[in-house]
Amino acid sequence: MPIHEFPPSHAARVRPLWDLDPTIVYLNHGSFGACPLPIREAQDRLRAQMEREAVRFFLRELEPLAAAAREALGAFVGAGPDDIAFVPNATAGVNTVLRSLDLRPGDELVTTDHEYNACKNALDAAAARAGARVVVARVPFPIDSPDHVVTAVLDCVGPRTRLVLVDHVTSQTGLVLPVERLVPELARRGVDTLVDGAHAPGMVPLDLRALGAAYYTGNCHKWMCAPKGAAFLHVRPDKQLDVRPLSISHGANSTRTDVSRFRLEFDWTGTHDPTPYLVLPEAIRFLSSLLPGGIAALAAHNRGTVLAARERLCEALDVPPPTPDAMIGSLASVPLPDGTGEPPPPPFSFDPLQEALFTRHSIEVPVTPFPPPRGRLLRISAQIYNDAEEYARLVDALRAEGVS
Structure with a gap:
């Protein structure tokens, strides 16, 4: 029986607030974030104000x-x-x-x-x-x-x-x-x-x-x-x-x-x-509005999601959780089988498994060398727009690629 259960999902309600590609399972909020539409609209208003009269705006x-x-x-x-x-x-x-x-x-x-x-x-x-x-x-x-x-x-x-x-x-x-x-x-x-x-x-x-x-x-x-x-x-x-x-x-x-x-x-x-x-x-106002309890509740929700997702991944890969729960926030990394011993890919290039997950399964999730050259980690993120089904798709994709 799982130790960690996924918290109630809010993904269907909040996903329209993010202009994410609906064809991609996006499990990589941690790399570059994702800016919601209401915040981008507020930025657009400020940019229009800046360009309407730049001297007035800047000075x-x-x-x-x-x-x-x-x-x-x-x-x-x-x-x-x-x-x-x-x-x-x-x-x-x-x-x-x-x-x-x-x-x-x-x-x-x-x-x-x-x-x-x-x-x-x-x-x-x-x-x-x-x-x-x-x-x-x-x-x-x-x-x-x-x-x-x-x-x-x-x-x-x-x-x-x-x-x-x-x-x-x-x-x-x-x-x-x-x-x-x-x-x-x-x-x-x-x-x-x-x-x-x-x-x-x-x-x-x-x-x-x-x-x-x-x-x-x-x-x-x-x-x-x-x-x-x-x-x-x-x-x-x-x-x-x-x-x-x-x-x-x-x-x-x-x-x-x-x-x-x-x-x-x-x-x-x-x-x-x-x-x-x-x-x-x-x-800050936007994030505070997503859940009763504000940003503290949002962070707790994301942490609960990533702990449950990590548990499912560890079970599928037959590895113990590599860190205590107390050292986890909204990110978690799980060891993968050793790589080929080749030098790790340079920054902003992709491990072959990461590329396969993206091109064949439409899942955006990072695979990083640690410790290089042979060690590899799969790192998942959890934001409120993610849900349990997406992590299940990741587990299925790993099995399809012969990893688990």
């Missing part, structure tokens, strides 16, 4: 609109609005912090072997520029306790450690890491933490003031369902003087004294389309 209307978006986002993630800078994505947030650090030869930057490839590349580039060193903590997968994460990271911290970059929710393995334990432990050792929260906003509860990390960056286009291009960087007030945007613009020599230097530099980095983050208040 008279943008500042109060951005302030309202920061207020809404700050309340949602437990942060002061003046401590939030909008960035296009979490990768840009990570790069912003790394470019702002005054690294010296011999300094050490610590991360885990679950870190997102783009951000690991940024870490390597920052270290190479300064003659610093990247130290990689080996976190086991499968894993049976978050204690292994804490031990693995802290064992890599030494007297030359300047920063620890750690995922809040890992991309390949779908683990919710114990950042609320790591951040204070690292602070006691005099080490700052940069939390890569690409998947966290809208999936797990956030209180950035209580967390106390020096830096936290998160995407809003994934589990908050905002348009692509909406993300944030939260910088603790005592660190803000040293953090500068990737593009230096007019704020660098502004004489204004009514806002902080941090805000002056990040609020204007050149002409761009700000509407993805300006509609965050609408995105």
Whole structure:
């Protein structure tokens, strides 16, 4: 008898709110999100306002609109609005912090072997520029306790450690890491933490003031369902003087004294389309309206769905759940039989099984190398528009491909 039952489905009711391809079983919300129609319509209205009179929009209307978006986002993630800078994505947030650090030869930057490839590349580039060193903590997968994460990271911290970059929710393995334990432990050792929260906003509860990390960056286009291009960087007030945007613009020599230097530099980095983050208040309202109990109920529904779906997949593949339930949010990864030993496919290319599931079964679900070159994971997402039947179709497709 299954331990986890699928929660009541709302898919038929809510799917019309998303303009998803009806011919595709979309089990990959985690990669790029999916923006619902009401939020896109709100963005379209703002874009029309911007194009109707661009000078008025950028020089008279943008500042109060951005302030309202920061207020809404700050309340949602437990942060002061003046401590939030909008960035296009979490990768840009990570790069912003790394470019702002005054690294010296011999300094050490610590991360885990679950870190997102783009951000690991940024870490390597920052270290190479300064003659610093990247130290990689080996976190086991499968894993049976978050204690292994804490031990693995802290064992890599030494007297030359300047920063620890750690995922809040890992991309390949779908683990919710114990950042609320790591951040204070690292602070006691005099080490700052940069939390890569690409998947966290809208999936797990956030209180950035209580967390106390020096830096936290998160995407809003994934589990908050905002348009692509909406993300944030939260910088603790005592660190803000040293953090500068990737593009230096007019704020660098502004004489204004009514806002902080941090805000002056990040609020204007050149002409761009700000509407993805300006509609965050609408995105929060929309997600809050989907279920009684608001976004907390939505996150719980998605987690219940992914736990039940993971259980069915593990049964079909005859593998035990690779992680405890407590380390799962709205993503879950399940080990697949070993690959051929060939090098893993490069970024933005597909494992043959992923391509077969898409082309022969119309199922969009990622198959990722972990650990490369032979290990492979099937990662499922759960959003409210998914239902049990779609995961059953995935199990049937895996059997048809000779996997289970």
